[in-house]
Amino acid sequence: MTERTDLKTIAAEWLADGKADVLIGWQAGTLPLAAAPLILHADRSGADPAGGNKDKLVFDARCAMNLVNLLHKFKDKKVAVVVKGCDSRSLIGLIQEKQVDRDRIVVIGAPCAGVIDPSALARITGCDAPSGATLEKDQVRVVCDREEKVVPLSEAVYPGCRGCSVRNPLLADCLIADPVEQSAAPEAFGDVEALRQMSRDERWRKFLHEMKRCILCHACRAMCPACYCRECFADITRPRLAGRTADPADAMFFHLLRLMHLAGRCTGCGACVRACPMGVDLRLYNDFLRAFAKKEYGFEAGADAQAPPFIGEFDQNDPNDFTM
Ligand code: SF4
Ligand code: SF4
Ligand code: SF4
Structure with missing residues (x-):
């Protein structure tokens, strides 16, 4: 069974004990409902590994980008990377093609129920440029022309996420949340x-x-x-x-x-x-x-x-x- 852990704890641990030189995860983006990559480097001087930046790590329905694409930039390093289910398939593909050495990658699995599709949200709310938006547990709150609209998260995700059969990563050394239910079909x-x-x-x-x-x-x-x-x-x-x-x-x-x-x-x-x-x-x-x-x-x-x-x-x- 894959170990269940907390993202920030495992980031600090692996960067401190040398299991990873670099950790690739997500942080909140500058736009509402967006996330951007966060790359943390180990500090072997004894200072806080990643210089406290590990506290910026997030994982939720904003984290759409496939971080596996960034592995090509760190070919000579031991890298820890956070992957959703679909991202784990990309990682397996690169291992199959010998572009990534499995022995230098530690995989942090992120069970995922779907990521936000901005165009679906715009279609549902009729608003292309909301003045504010917040993600809550199962819903997205969008402010358009001073009017607040609430959209269930399950309706705001990409079409491919709805019938997704790989919501739980196919390859992971630890999981940062309990596995989620996925489409059996x-x-x-x-x-x-x-x-x-x-x-x-x-x-x-x-x-x-x-x-x-x-x-x-x-x-x-x-x-x-x-x-x-x-x-x-x-x-x-x-x-x-x-x-x-x-x-x-x-x-x-x-x-x-x-x-x-x-x-x-x-x-x-x-x-x-x-x-x-x-x-x-x-x-x-x-x-x-x-x-x-x-x-x-x-x-x-x-x-x-x-x-x-x-x-x-x-x-x-x-x-x-x-x-x-
Ligand atoms: S417009 Fe779209 S399909 Fe065409 S090159 Fe750019 S990303 Fe690719
Ligand atoms: S869906 Fe296929 S073509 Fe598109 S980014 Fe993923 S692997 Fe590449
Ligand atoms: S639901 Fe599936 S396809 Fe959608 S982001 Fe999550 S793992 Fe990827």
């Missing part, structure tokens, strides 16, 4: 099936329509733990492979190649979707790939740290019908 991939049923032309038109909104800011790539190439094809300039103009063909090229690179690797953590300033429906296309890998190959990215990565396995019985 396997992921339905309902809209993926609808996409599959469309004709090729319809699918292409839908994709084009979606891509017209993309401004090629690359925020989705920046926030994706699986996008860790030192040089991305989209940044290569000699020769230039991918354009970065307002022509939707450039957005289509970028996303088609990125999707190919993520096939069997995307864990569905949703970090890219949350990062997109234009609300591009990347989730549908990521889920399309995840559903395909699951159905055709029985493979789920980020499910088993011991399993070889999707592209790294060879089966003697594979029909190889695509080779000459």
Whole structure:
């Protein structure tokens, strides 16, 4: 059974006893209902490890960012990282791909009932820019034009959080709260099936329509733990492979190649979707790939740290019908 502990206590303990050189968690953000990463460094001088900043650590429904993405910055250090269930899948994916050494990571598991989706909240309250907002245990209190509106937390979370089957981290050395109830039903991939049923032309038109909104800011790539190439094809300039103009063909090229690179690797953590300033429906296309890998190959990215990565396995019985 995974040890149950308090976040601030374990942060102080692990930074003091050398179990971790760095701890990555969340702190309250500067905007209401937002949280930002907090990176604490061990102080071996005998002073308070993390210089008292550990008191800023928080975990609640504001903590949407996938902190696993920050592990790439601390490759030579022992790192403690706080993960939600979906983040733990990203971590497992990186361990499978040998991008993270399990022996230098200590995992603080954060059972999670969902994180706040600002666009859902705006839709429910009819208010894009609230003058104030507070998170309470099971509800969010929003002030719009001096009027207070109360929204149940379960309605204000991302759609993917509602049927989430990994609310309790799949990999953790300790837990900072009791496990939460999670959806027992396997992921339905309902809209993926609808996409599959469309004709090729319809699918292409839908994709084009979606891509017209993309401004090629690359925020989705920046926030994706699986996008860790030192040089991305989209940044290569000699020769230039991918354009970065307002022509939707450039957005289509970028996303088609990125999707190919993520096939069997995307864990569905949703970090890219949350990062997109234009609300591009990347989730549908990521889920399309995840559903395909699951159905055709029985493979789920980020499910088993011991399993070889999707592209790294060879089966003697594979029909190889695509080779000459
Ligand atoms: S997908 Fe699951 S683990 Fe991730 S934030 Fe939503 S409820 Fe939490
Ligand atoms: S593509 Fe998006 S959902 Fe998939 S692993 Fe990257 S950030 Fe997560
Ligand atoms: S974050 Fe959104 S707008 Fe930016 S490149 Fe990705 S899909 Fe396009």
